[in-house]
Structures are given as C-alpha cells and as structure tokens.
Amino acid sequence: MQNDKFINVLSLTAVLIVGVAAIAMGLLAIQAGFGTPLLQLASDFLSLDSVHIWWYVTRAAGLMGYLLFWLSTVLGFAVSSKVFDSFLERMFTYDFHEHLSLLSLGFIVLHVLVLLIEKVQPLSLLEILVPFVSTYRPFWTGVGIIAFYLTVLVTVTFYIRSWISMKTFRVIHYLSVAAYFGSLFHSLYAGSDSMLTWIQWIYGGTSLMTVFFMMYWIILLWQRRLEKTP
Amino acid sequence: MNIYRKLLRWWIALTSVVGFVGGWVYIARATEVGTVTYVGNTAVTMPDLEPIPAVEGLAGNPLSVSTVQSFTFSQSASQQSFSPPMRTGGS
Numbered sequence: 212m213q214n215d216k217f218i219n220v221l222s223l224t225a226v227l228i229v230g231v232a233a234i235a236m237g238l239l240a241i242q243a244g245f246g247t248p249l250l251q252l253a254s255d256f257l258s259l260d261s262v263h264i265w266w267y268v269t270r271a272a273g274l275m276g277y278l279l280f281w282l283s284t285v286l287g288f289a290v291s292s293k294v295f296d297s298f299l300e301r302m303f304t305y306d307f308h309e310h311l312s313l314l315s316l317g318f319i320v321l322h323v324l325v326l327l328i329e330k331v332q333p334l335s336l337l338e339i340l341v342p343f344v345s346t347y348r349p350f351w352t353g354v355g356i357i358a359f360y361l362t363v364l365v366t367v368t369f370y371i372r373s374w375i376s377m378k379t380f381r382v383i384h385y386l387s388v389a390a391y392f393g394s395l396f397h398s399l400y401a402g403s404d405s406m407l408t409w410i411q412w413i414y415g416g417t418s419l420m421t422v423f424f425m426m427y428w429i430i431l432l433w434q435r436r437l438e439k440t441p
Numbered sequence: 442m443n444i445y446r447k448l449l450r451w452w453i454a455l456t457s458v459v460g461f462v463g464g465w466v467y468i469a470r471a472t473e474v475g476t477v478t479y480v481g482n483t484a485v486t487m488p489d490l491e492p493i494p495a496v497e498g499l500a501g502n503p504l505s506v507s508t509v510q511s512f513t514f515s516q517s518a519s520q521q522s523f524s525p526p527m528r529t530g531g532s
Contacts, residue, residue, distance in 0.1 A: 257462070258469040271464035279457060303446075310450050314457050407471055 265329030270404055272322040274413075277398050279315030280362065281417045283308055284391040287384070288424035292431050312366045319359055332403075351401035358393030361386045391421060 258264060286308040289295055295304050326334050338345040342353035365387040368380055375383075395418055404410045 256466050261469065263469075267465050267469045270468050271461055274464050274468075275457060275461040278460070303449075306446060307449070307453070310453055314454060318457070318461065404468065404471070409471075 263329075263331060265325050266331040269322050269325035269329055270402070272318045272325065273398065273402065274404070274410075276315050276318035276322055277394055278413070278417070279311050279318060280391060280394055281421060283311035283315055284387060285421055285424050286311065287387060288421075288428045292424070292428045294424075294427070309369045312362075312369065316362060316366050319362065323359070348401045351397050351399075354393050355397030355401055358390045358397055361390035361393065365390060388425065395421075 258267060261267070286304060290301070290304050290308055293301075323339055326332070326339060327336065332347050334345060334347065338347075338352075340356070342356040343349050345352040365384060368375065368383045372380055395414065399405050399414055402410075405414075
C-alpha cells in the first residue's frame with residue numbers, strides 16, 4: 212500500500228520531468244535550426260558569453276530557492292493539518308518536506324555566494340551577513356538576511372530533532388512562517404525581477420496558497436483545542 | 442521502501458535543477474540589462490541611446506555645401522579687445 216503511493220508520486224514526477232525535458236528539447240531544436248552545434252546553442256541559451264552571467268545565476272537561484280521554500284512551507288502546514296493523510300503516507304510528506312527545505316537552502320546559499328562575485332550589484336561579505344547594512348535597498352535586503360538565518364535554524368532542527376524536545380522543535384518550526392513571509396517580501400521589494408508580470412503572478416499565487424493553508428492550519432488547531440477543553 | 446525514497450529525492454533534486462536552468466534561460470531573455478559602466482567597483486547601468494539618424498544625401502555622395510549645416514563664428518567687439526592683465530608675481 213505504502214509502496215503503491217510512492218510509485219504514484221514517482222510516476223507523477225516522472226511525467227513532470229519528461230514533460231519539461233520534452234519542452235526544453237523542442238525549444239532547443241527550434242533554436243538550433245537543426246544545424247547549430249549543441250555547445251554554441253547552450254551558450255546562447257544560457258547567455259554564457261554575457262558579462263551579466265552571474266547576475267542571471269543569482270536571480271534564478273534566488274527564485275528557485277523561494278519556490279522550494281514556499282513548497283516546503285505549504286507542505287509543512289499540510290503535514291500539521293493532515294491534509295494529505297487520506298492519500299499519502301505521513302512519513303512520505305514529512306520526508307518530502309524535509310528534503311525540500313534542504314534543497315531550498317542550497318539554492319539560497321548559491322544565490323548569496325554568487326552575489327559576492329557578480330558585478331551588477333556588488334555586495335561585500337559584511338553586507339550579505341549583517342542585516343540592514345547593505346547599500347542596496349537596506350531594509351528589504353536585511354529582511355531577506357534574517358529570513359535566511361531563520362531558514363537555516365528551522366532546517367537544522369530536522370537533523371537535531373532527537374536531541375531537542377518536541378515542544379522546542381515545534382516552537383522553532385513556527386519561525387518558518389516568519390521566514391517564508393520575510394523571503395516573500397524580500398523577493399518582492401529587493402528582487403530586480405519583481406516588475407515582470409509572470410514573477411508577480413508567481414508571488415501572488417504562492418502567497419495566497421500559503422495564507423490559505425496557514426488559515427486552515429490555525430482553524431484546525433483552534434478546533435482541536437476547543438475539543439480538548441471540557 | 443528505502444530505494445523509493447532515495448529515488449524520489451533524486452527526482453525532486455533533478456526537477457529543481459531543471460527549474461533553475463529554465464529560470465536562468467528565461468531571466469536572461471526576459472530582462473536585458475543595459476550597457477554597464479564600472480565606476481570603481483560599482484556597476485552603473487547606462488541608458489540605451491537612440492542611433493544617430495543618417496544624414497540624407499550623404500550616402501554615396503561626397504560632402505557638399507548644401508547638405509552640411511553651415512556654422513559661423515563671430516567674435517564680439519568686447520572679446521576682440523579683451524586682453525587679460527598679466528603680471529609677474531615678483532617681490
């Protein structure tokens with residue numbers, strides 16, 4: 212039964228990957244005109260010869276980090292609210308949630324490290340590590356730095372869970388809500404892609420879904436407490 | 442069971458990387474960064490300048506008086522008579 216559920220999820224992900232790969236291959240074929248060497252094509256596609264290459268990398272990494280963190284946050288609410296319990300094993304959703312947190316942290320670290328070397332908006336190590344000292348939009352950059360620290364803290368607790376009490380684990384985990392909204396506002400107000408329509412749709416859609424799952428979780432918590440009180 | 446979990450983790454990681462590369466490609470095309478000039482360590486984005494319009498009649502033809510705007514410079518009387526007082530700063 213449990214294996215069947217895993218296989219279902221695997222099939223869905225496989226379909227997703229194959230779909231994305233098919234679209235990418237199609238685009239590559241169109242772009243190639245069926246004659247251009249593949250390396251040149253990759254270079255053109257990724258703008259490898261551009262002086263702004265690191266600027267593109269850091270922005271893409273930041274966006275991917277945000278999306279994975281959003282997915283992890285929503286899944287966290289879903290785990291707590293037992294939303295997927297009827298069709299997915301709890302252990303699977305928890306594992307998925309934990310893995311997504313770690314992946315998002317990886318992309319955020321890449322986003323931060325590349326900011327140190329790129330030249331469009333150069334930031335020093337101090338500006339990246341200490342909140343509100345950056346010369347670039349100091350408040351929203353600072354909010355992003357704090358959100359990053361909170362994300363690190365929350366992710367670390369997955370691995371030290373056996374050493375801390377369940378209550379401490381939960382309390383630290385509540386901070387991920389602040390981390391999510393911090394990263395959302397950092398992306399909106401410090402991100403240079405916020406003026407793009409599709410990015411605005413992403414931020415709008417993801418934040419609305421998070422608020423929905425959060426409200427559901429709060430109402431459920433409230434209901435459980437009411438049921439417990441005699 | 443363990444193998445499924447491992448496979449799933451790989452799938453998720455792979456999807457994320459594909460998404461990241463896709464985002465990179467899209468961002469590189471969605472926003473064109475203007476000409477960048479470096480002032481010290483800081484990059485300054487310069488505005489795109491419109492191309493200079495071609496002067497009609499210049500293509501293929503040598504410059505003629507009729508196609509080139511004439512410009513005359515006339516010195517005023519005050520400028521002509523102006524001579525700065527110069528003296529040495531000897532003791």
